Amino acid sequence: MSAVLDHLSLGFGVAFSLMNLLVAAIGSFIGTIVGVLPGLGPINGVAMLVPIAFAMQLPPETALILLAAVYVGAEYGGRITSILINVPGEAASVMTTLDGYPLARQGLASVALSLSAWASFVGSTIAILGILMLAPALAKWAIAFGPAEYFVLMVFAFCALTSLLGEQPVKGILAAMIGLAIATVGVDSNSGVYRYTFDIPNLSDGIDFVVVVIGLFAVAEMMQMLENLLSGTDIDVPKSERKLFNLKELLFTKWTVIRAGLLGFFVGILPGAGASVASAVAYANEKKLIEGKDPNAKFGKGDLRGLAAPESANNAAAMGSFIPMLTLGVPGSGTTAVMMGALTLYNITPGPVLFDAQPQIVWGLIASLFIANLMLFFMNVPMVRVFAAMLSIPPWLLVPGILSISFIGVYAINGTVFDLLMVVGIGVIGYFLRKFNVPMAPLVLGVVLGDMMEQNLRRALAMTDGDVGILFQSNLSIGLWIGAAFVAIVPPLLRKFRKDAPHTPAN
Secondary structure, eight states, X not given: OHHHHHHHHHHHHHHTSHHHHHHHHXXXXXXXXXXXXXXXXXXXXXXXXXXXXXXXXXXXXXXXXXXXXXXXHHHHHHHHHHHHHSOOSSXXXXXXXXXXXXXXXXXXXXXXXXXHHHHHHHHHHHHHHHHHHHHHHHHHHHHTOOHHHHHHHHHHHHHHGGGGSTTOHHHHHHHHHXXXXXXXXXXXXXXXXXXXXXXXXXXXXOOOHHHHHIIIIIIHHHHHHHHHHHHTOOOOOOOOSOOSOOHHHHHHHHHHHHHHHHHHHHHHHSTTTHHHHHHHHHHHXXXXXXXTTOTXXXXXXXXXXXXXXXXXXXXXHHHHTHHHHHHHSOOSSHHHHHHHHHHHHTTOOOSHHHHHHOHHHHHHHHHHXXXXXXXXXXXXXXXXXXXXXXXXXXXXXXXXXXXXXXXXHHHHHHOOHHHXXXXXXXXXXXXXXXXXXXXXXXXXXXXHHHHHHHHHXXXXXXXXXXXXXXXXXXXXXXXXXHHHHHHHHHHHHHHXXXXXXXXXXXX
């Protein structure tokens, strides 16, 4: 314990320097803006700042603090447009739309924004404490996940979606299959074969996630808003006098925030799993756990716990992804992979030796994560009323504004008109899918996990010359298979049992 305190003392000594405090504040603000803008996301935000940090000749610990603050800030900022206009700022915020947007439509935008900021803060704090106390042990645990275990983890994530599908599982499964199909478009990285490109050169690199999410959410949502406006059925959003959540709402969501933060942290440690998986699994876990006990739960219709769970989980996962990077030299997410690249510019190799060779970098980063987390909380909460004012913008101005920003984000990916046409086409498809009440969350999760799932399956089978037995060999795999079977079978049976159970008339 004394060694940890000594390391923390060194870390806060680094983090509390005037330069590093200023850099953490600037990075937090930039990260929030990056998270708000659809199409950017933390990876792009961090990647854009790497050459700037290097050109400014910042010390390596200062450069890492800047990039980490942008990363964490983007996780905070992604929730804002998810709640206000049903457009996720980045992939990990997709699950936030399920209950965040209905809350905003009920006049609780300020409450939802402030509560989600609190959940993000608590989730990040849980993860930072976990990094301090458990980093070496958890890094060894993460090594136990090979390709087979990762594949089964993805299967578990999809099976957990059964709790999101409600009374229409077929539509949810259809959405997930569409997402997986989109993930297969492009050149096969193993064989070099073109798959489902239809001889269109622009599809050789696949369909970018940003194009899919902007089409399904931004374009489809704007089409829905225009339809409501033209038909005269647009719903007036009631104004709320409250700026922040109250103590009752905090206590109502406290266990959800803690559970989701712990779950998100452990998922974030797994290299490549990421905040998107963490938020989906945390939401599914809370929905399954709470609906069995609380008949008044309204997940998907504006439940505060459905908002708090993914926000706590995705921020905890973002923090947790630093563990494999610092302890093993293995990126825990795409964003930490970019940060590892930034360290190589300084001739620094992340890994176990880094703790002894340059402790000021490791512990300075850990201390600065805590400081940036505090900055983001106190930066976001006072801005709640400003963000919520977006709902008062008239649709004739809001729709073209959002579409313009979205199209700029899409065009910035490859600089092609084809991507703009693709996003419009996907938006039209998403609009009609909504008309048939097909859920978007399983579709997006299919796009996010599809490539990862396929690559891990192929690596596992390559290790055994095609023997599928490797998927059932380790205790981890077996445990995940059992968990997947449980979440896929038990909830539908319980719903059917409740539906078929005779109702006793009241006396």
